[in-house]
Amino acid sequence: MAEQKLRYTLILTHSPSQLESNLSAQQLAVEILSAGDAIDRVFFYQDACFIGLNSQVPGQGLQASYQGWVDLQSEYEVPLQVCIANSLRRGVLDKAEAARYQMVDNIHPSFQLVGLGEIAEACQSSDRIITL
């Protein structure tokens, strides 16, 4: 593409089992990356924090809600960032936070808990922010 490469931030806000937002976002991410544009981060906010729960047991032949993201990350190194405050409140923990509160981590290791400074960074550096 002769066009300028664009940088995206996607913000997800919904839990994965009732609405399709998580799937739509994964499909959009695939198209963005295939077109040669970049995804600075996918940011999981509010009930979207649950998407990263590592202990999902999807039905036969189905995928866990994090799988599409994990695949994209291993191919394109897309940062999968989960709001730390929203996650702690809901009980979604990575290794560091689990250690701090003497609990067991339960988020898929491809995801990282981060602060809202990442959204400030997105406002500054990303060409597009899409909330889904």
Added chain:
Amino acid sequence: MAEQKLRYTLILTHSPSQLESNLSAQQLAVEILSAGDAIDRVFFYQDACFIGLNSQVPGQGLQASYQGWVDLQSEYEVPLQVCIANSLRRGVLDKAEAARYQMVDNIHPSFQLVGLGEIAEACQSSDRIITL
């Protein structure tokens, strides 16, 4: 009260951090039990399965979303039943299911994963079913 004692089933369907349903339901349960009526079960369905996640780190002075239920159970022995199919899909596991799938359990031990037969039982035996 001279009136006949009534038996209730409460069904919760929403996640705990955005709407107030979980708090309303806890307050209703307190009133029902204080009035001398009985709660056959509280049934957690759809995104309400997340209410039982054991690893919540609520803010200072705040309570985890399961706390009101745990307190009610220890005083009144109210069964706290979580839909097993909905929970597995979302990654909320008790000891038995965690063992079956070689994962770590992450639901508060006051809650139990059960099948939808419990709702059939509610239809049959409870005088009131309230969905919140």
Added chain:
Amino acid sequence: MALHIIKSAQAATIIEVENLIEEGDQVLLMEDGCYLYTLAAQKFTALQAMSDHMQSRGLSTKAAALNVELISMKQWALLTRAHRQILTW
């Protein structure tokens, strides 16, 4: 005699319930359904709303002026005793 609990903040819900209501049914606004008190007061006689939820939304005085009856959690529990069918919208 059914109890209709309106928790949704969507005005369309009020119209839906209006179509299905029978003489003797009771309508109770709670949670974000409280925001619909103006429309609901036009549609339903003897409208009730959860006092704590109206209070936390800063709407108690305005709702009382429209004759919405504010009830306690205890009264809610009594309503669920009095009505066999309980519908939540």
Added chain:
Amino acid sequence: MALHIIKSAQAATIIEVENLIEEGDQVLLMEDGCYLYTLAAQKFTALQAMSDHMQSRGLSTKAAALNVELISMKQWALLTRAHRQILTW
């Protein structure tokens, strides 16, 4: 030129967006917003909808008859290139 993505199934959303739309803005229906295609087709010119989402709701033929343009995920990505402001309702 903004892109308005309508994911909500609430008809009130269409009215909200109608009030804020400018010449050159694009409206795209997706997910449960697809159910609003009849109302949206009355309100917006050059309306687009996500083809996969219309298909899985059994609405593709009906929507095409109202001149709703059905687009692919790839075309959605191109739309997000073309519009700087992207609003999701």
Added chain:
Amino acid sequence: MTLIIISSPPTLDLETIELVLALAAFEQAPKLLLLGQGIHYASLLQQEKKAKGKSPSKVVSALPMYDCETVYIAAKGLAEQGLEPEDLQSFCQLVDDEQIKQLIKQSKHCVNF
């Protein structure tokens, strides 16, 4: 008799319909009433929304086999949703507001989604 009322559109994992199927399988003979956007559950054209997911029309078509023989559809909502009677499963029955009031009145329990 338990009346399940669905007024929201089909969800990704069809958990509301699973509850109806379970009540039917446990011989509770539930009745299902679809209002507003919930009517789309009865559309013959609804398909799965994720790869290898369940198709709403297939799941709903199983109801009569479990003794949930009639699905009630709010007639007023049908046109509002842009659907025709022939878009619906054959075992659906259109009902008006008066009939819906009767269904509610005759039920022991109502469960809304």
Added chain:
Amino acid sequence: MTLIIISSPPTLDLETIELVLALAAFEQAPKLLLLGQGIHYASLLQQEKKAKGKSPSKVVSALPMYDCETVYIAAKGLAEQGLEPEDLQSFCQLVDDEQIKQLIKQSKHCVNF
């Protein structure tokens, strides 16, 4: 400039406002536009919805301290929500549809809740 648009009523944990506060604290000078039921975030009378929770009116009143000095309120929505201008925080500014269109056009990013 990032424009945060809130059109849904205040949530239990006020996470949408936390995002605005964070952007303000990181000197992004976000603008906040409240539409429809989102306008209730600006009501002076909003109180906490759970024991020891945060009060929306207190959280919102902190915005000017972080350089988010104006909160824009869709004037049309105010009456629809049964609110009067004097019910709102002092730093709110009523805007009509044309002004809202300008706000959107001038923004680099829009984030809706």
